[in-house]
Amino acid sequence: MDVDASRSNKTAEAYAMRKMLDRTEDCFGLKPEWIAADTAYGSSDTLVWLALKR
Numbered sequence: 001m002d003v004d005a006s007r008s009n010k011t012a013e014a015y016a017m018r019k020m021l022d023r024t025e026d027c028f029g030l031k032p033e034w035i036a037a038d039t040a041y042g043s044s045d046t047l048v049w050l051a052l053k054r
Contacts, residue, residue, distance in 0.1 A: 002027075014046045021054065 002024045006016040017035075025031050035050075 010043065014043055017046070018049060 002020040004016040004020050004023075006012040021032070021035075
């Protein structure tokens with residue numbers, strides 16, 4: 001549903017993922033029930049954001 005180019009860097013990719021989820025919800029009103037990702041998205045900051053803030 002969305003694409004965001006980022007450098008090959010775990011931090012940049014995690015922020016790009018956040019931005020894509022927010023844009024998809026804003027543009028289409030869709031909020032995924034689950035997401036699949038590799039370990040680049042598994043940082044503690046990202047997991048807290050997904051579980052508690054999103």
